[in-house]
Amino acid sequence: MQTKYLLGENQIPTHWYNIIPDMPGALAPVIHPGTNQPVTPNDLLPLFPMGLIEQEVSQERWIKIPDEVREIYRIWRPSPLFRAHRLEKALGTPAKIYYKYEGVSPAGSHKPNTAIPQAYYNKIAGTKRIATETGAGQWGSSMALAAKMFGLECTVYMVKVSFTQKPYRKSMMQLWGAEVIASPSDRTNAGRAILAKDPANQGSLGIAISEAVEDAATHEDTRYALGSVLNHVCTHQTVIGLEAKEQLKLAGDYPDVVIGCHGGGSNFAGIAFPFLADKAAGKAVRVLAVEPTSCPTLTKGVYAFDYGDTGKMAPIVRMYTLGHDFMPPGIHAGGLRYHGASPLVSQLVHAGLVEARAVGQLACFEAAVQFARTEAIIPAPESSHAIRGAIDEALRAKEEGKERTILFNLSGHGHVDMAAYDAYFSGQLEDFEYPAEKVKESLAHLPKVSF
Numbered sequence: 001m002q003t004k005y006l007l008g009e010n011q012i013p014t015h016w017y018n019i020i021p022d023m024p025g026a027l028a029p030v031i032h033p034g035t036n037q038p039v040t041p042n043d044l045l046p047l048f049p050m051g052l053i054e055q056e057v058s059q060e061r062w063i064k065i066p067d068e069v070r071e072i073y074r075i076w077r078p079s080p081l082f083r084a085h086r087l088e089k090a091l092g093t094p095a096k097i098y099y100k101y102e103g104v105s106p107a108g109s110h111k112p113n114t115a116i117p118q119a120y121y122n123k124i125a126g127t128k129r130i131a132t133e134t135g136a137g138q139w140g141s142s143m144a145l146a147a148k149m150f151g152l153e154c155t156v157y158m159v160k161v162s163f164t165q166k167p168y169r170k171s172m173m174q175l176w177g178a179e180v181i182a183s184p185s186d187r188t189n190a191g192r193a194i195l196a197k198d199p200a201n202q203g204s205l206g207i208a209i210s211e212a213v214e215d216a217a218t219h220e221d222t223r224y225a226l227g228s229v230l231n232h233v234c235t236h237q238t239v240i241g242l243e244a245k246e247q248l249k250l251a252g253d254y255p256d257v258v259i260g261c262h263g264g265g266s267n268f269a270g271i272a273f274p275f276l277a278d279k280a281a282g283k284a285v286r287v288l289a290v291e292p293t294s295c296p297t298l299t300k301g302v303y304a305f306d307y308g309d310t311g312k313m314a315p316i317v318r319m320y321t322l323g324h325d326f327m328p329p330g331i332h333a334g335g336l337r338y339h340g341a342s343p344l345v346s347q348l349v350h351a352g353l354v355e356a357r358a359v360g361q362l363a364c365f366e367a368a369v370q371f372a373r374t375e376a377i378i379p380a381p382e383s384s385h386a387i388r389g390a391i392d393e394a395l396r397a398k399e400e401g402k403e404r405t406i407l408f409n410l411s412g413h414g415h416v417d418m419a420a421y422d423a424y425f426s427g428q429l430e431d432f433e434y435p436a437e438k439v440k441e442s443l444a445h446l447p448k449v450s451f
Contacts, residue, residue: 001085005247007078012070015062017238019273019344020231022061022280024351028318028343031449033307039315046217047224049125052118055232063235069117072149076105076112077239081247086374088394095397095404096253097390100244100271101377102411107172109380109412110267111142111227114236118225119146128221129153133183133208135263136162136335136382137169138412139227144178154178155222157185157211159337160203168416183208190214190311204327205264205338210311217313228264229308229319229342237270240409245274248407255285255407257393261385262289262298262356263335265342271409273344276353288355289345290389292364294432295328297321297341298349298356300439305449306340316447319346323442329432335382339442357389360431364388365424368414380412381420 020027029038044053055063065073084097102110122130130147133156134140140156147154156178163170163182173180183203184191190210194201201207209226216224226233241258248254258275260268272287279285291298298320306321308314319340322328326339341349348354368384370391371377379387390408397404414421423429 001083002251003083003085005081005250007243007246009074009078011246012073012077013065013239013242014070015064016235017242017274017277018058018061018063018235019276021059022277023344023347024353025347027347031305031316033312033314033316036449047213049121049127049223051121051125052232055235056230066117066120069120072116073239078243079104079240081244082375083251084375087371090370090374091391091394091398093394093398094402095394095406097394098248098251098253098255098405098407099390099410100240100407102240102267102409103377103380103413107138107142107145108415109138109142110237110240110270110409111139112145113239113270114227114233114266115139115142115146115225116149117236119143119150119152122223122225123150123152127152127223129155129219130225131155131212131215131222132225132227133157133159133205133212134162134227135159135205135208135337136380137166137173138335138380140178140180141169141172141176143225143227144173144176147178148176155215156180157183157208159183159205159208160201165419166416172416183211185211187211188214190313194310204310206310206324209309210313213309213313214311228266228338229340231344233266234269234273234342234344237266238273240267240270241272241274244271244407253405255405257286257288257404257406259288259290259386259389259393259406259408261336261382261411262291262341262345263382264338264340265345267409267411269342269345271407272354276348279353286355287353288357288389289349290385291356291358292336292385293358293360293434295322295337295339296358296434297339299358300434301341302443303346303350304446306446308340316449317343319343320349322439323445325442325445326439336385359385359388361429362431365421365429367391369424377410378414379410380414381417383411386410
């Protein structure tokens, strides 16, 4: 029985897939937080290089991957596709389970797939420094690596709870030359305002984004980089699904369901969008996003215009949101603690093309432990949500007595997340339920958009 399906370096995709031309309906405009009017390319130039701005709004279905980017992709791409034979046996399921493993990248996750091109386009535009944020540290370490590859400086605002929980991700960033700052910090007006109200604030992605955006907007030689949510980020990640489709051809198989964990939407988009293109062409494939019950953006948020950050500096977009003021609990899956979702993913969920499910922290760690003890790979806490989704689908196939082919994205390894596993085994982890009243308060502050 074949376990892994590999592609050669000459089979790294030459183009990213841009789902915008295949979206159900027109995209909602992006609104400038200052003027309350649709943004123009010039409005975004203080934050992003023109090459990325063009990709953000591109109507081209296929966007060429620069040779300089593909050359660096060769370090770890194509990533392997595995058949989870041992997990299938442990579950006693008739389902076939495949997983695309992105933990083979230098940073241990899918994030370099977009960090490398973002650094490249900034370099050719004359940027000297990148300012960015990170939740669990996967994005921050990836951006630090990418900046080093292209000779850029890098400043990372790391959510304070993760800064404490995940010291080795901070070490990775510093090893690759980045400056790492716990957020909220006293380095920015946004951070100082938060600390003045709550000196013990543990931070959120929304706060860290505010600090990074402010840093970039107030320094002429600096641009901002975001690791999820934006259209161009989701597009870069499609190398995952494009490779997976070719690898499944080697296996002589095709998925009935494609699963990814969901925070902002980047790794989910990476595995799902190429298969959604098939779905649009008539293929019968389900697509499932799995998120934490503590931050249930897609399952309990509202589909509305909202700020992308707590400080109201980032553009206003139409998305599923829990409110930009929402403060999620300090779960170990720090990369999923974001109040909003990718506008592209949100529109697909709203149109009924993508399913969404929320799962608890304890059930996810239970799934991660079972996966590690059968498949041998230690998953990142974020990725455990996709594993939980895949196991639940496999058990449902067992209950129904039906064969089913399941594909999920194992978006990263958990080698620097062992404190989370220690907490699980010592009984210190708990589930967090949807804090309805706090979200209700946040949703009361949604921006009034008129255009």
